[in-house]
Amino acid sequence: MANDLFNSFMTGPDENGRFGDFGGRFVSETLMPLILELEAQYEHAKTDQSFWDEMNFLWTHYVGRPSPLYHAERLSEHLGGAKVYMKRDELNHTGAHKINNVLGQIILARRMGKTRIIAETGAGQHGVATATVCAKFGLKCVVYMGAHDVERQAPNVFRMRLLGAEVVPVTSGRGTLKDAMNDALRDWVTNVHDTFYCIGTVAGPHPYPAMVRDFQAIIGKETKEQMMAAEGRLPDTIIAAIGGGSNAMGLFYPFLDDKDVSIIGVEAGGKGVNAKMEHCASLTGGRPGVLHGNRTYLLQDDDGQILEGFSISAGLDYPGIGPEHSWLHEIGRAKYVAITDAEALEAFKLCCEMEGIIPALEPSHALAHVMKIAPELPKDHIICMNMCGRGDKDIFTVAKALGVEMNLGA
């Protein structure tokens, strides 16, 4: 029975914030009272109808939910096998799934009386979503972003500043997403009284992985309903890209107990999952460790020092992964694969040409895996991939990778 609690994959985390051995609350004492308070507030909000009424109203009227479920007909035909659907979360306000979660956290922050919001961002999508919702509610917003990402995601930096956020380029460490998260945590520990840390992915100390998942689960819930309406049944395979893993967890979670649905997470393989670690595939090429408040699979050396990930996609460029993914990987409920930069670029181009959709580089990874498996599958096999972001932010990166020069001044 799907809803048999003893066989359910949907009951995690436990009271200690663990999914199996993963997750937990590995933070300094200064932050511990804060995350306990957040947990209490979230537990309360979860069952508070007025909280969800507010969420649903804003999801509908501000974000534009439900996002469509779209049958990618030409692409399906081109691939010659499975029937490919896309969950169009790139059509959300701000252009990605990130805002689903940000709305939830900001409503919570307002209920907790916090007036200052901080966030970390990689590709800039979470930063833009946070800056957007802060602007809407008149909250002060500070976004930490690795100096390298500030450079390669310049349009999003400008967007955040237009929205009134302060963008802090992070130069500590190597100036990447993980360093931005370190600096956000340092800010939080310094400004505990008025500040709320809005984490963008299903990682960090408990309750963040569960809370962010619950806010993103709207993706999977809608997909289920829309697929039932379109096909009268659930998909055979669902696929999503994974950096920290929030869009994937959002799509996967409502399907975890539908045992006939196969679940595939796609990590960023960079230049290839090799000994030189030029990738961000934590599950494929890492091992369990503790970073940023949780135990999960991490890219690390023999001494437990954290390694830098490498990916053409700034949104996947993180050496860890949400703890629930680590658990799903270990128990085998979801399968995780890696896609290289080159494969993602091919998928990016094909999606533009075949479907008139410019995808972000993150879901291009998921699409690349669809391209790999769809041709071998029968025509009645339904695949649904999460088109979690649009590619406007990536056109400069893609142009560079394709050797095209864009002269913006002309």
Next chain:
Amino acid sequence: MTRIDAKFADLASRGQKAFVTYVMAGDPDYDTSLEIVRGLPAAGVDVIELGVPFTDPMADGATIQLAGQRALEGGMTLQRTLDLARAFRESDDTTPIVLMGYYNPIYSRGVDRFLQDAKAAGIDGLIVVDLPPEEDAELCIPAQKAGLNFIRLATPTTDDKRLPKVLQNTSGFVYYVSITGITGAANAVATDVGPEVARIKSQTDLPIIVGFGIKTPEGAADIARVADGAVVGSAIVEKIAKGQSPADVLSFVKSLADGAHSA
């Protein structure tokens, strides 16, 4: 009884406050670092906190993070940190050494193996910043069983309701973090710290040592006056960062120790 317990018993019998220093193992390189650590007791240091370099020191400011990067670039590891402690122990069997750092290098090595090796290297206690009482089963309880002190941080956000939980499995001493913030940032203020120390003392007999934001001999004296001792880290590490010789670093340490001991 660990070397830490013995040291505090001795200090108490002489009515003296403790002076505790933090340096990063392997900063700027193994040999210089060992030379500095070896000189600390003679400079008046009662307890040595030896930093274990980590790539992502979330509770530390830029000074300590850069020290860790220098050490890592010089090939420092947890193993080399234990080697350094063992080398120090060859000539000093009384000054307590507390390893201070983050959990992942320890977890990566394996807790049991780490505890065995740390004990053998002459380590007396551990401060692991990202292990709150909620995660005691990970390292705190195994460490106490292995005969190492597990020193907990108490902070301004640790309220009276939570304090018993923080103190429960703490041994050696309690490290009170003087500010909400990171190492090397804001200044510790004795008038804020005093009542907090008293609040913690009402719930434990352990010595209360105060750290974060103490940078000068006067600051060390002010804080030591309202607690059982003071910790200085970033201010010393900054001297090392500037390339000062071990002798100059140690003479600065001595001025701090004199400050703390004057209290």
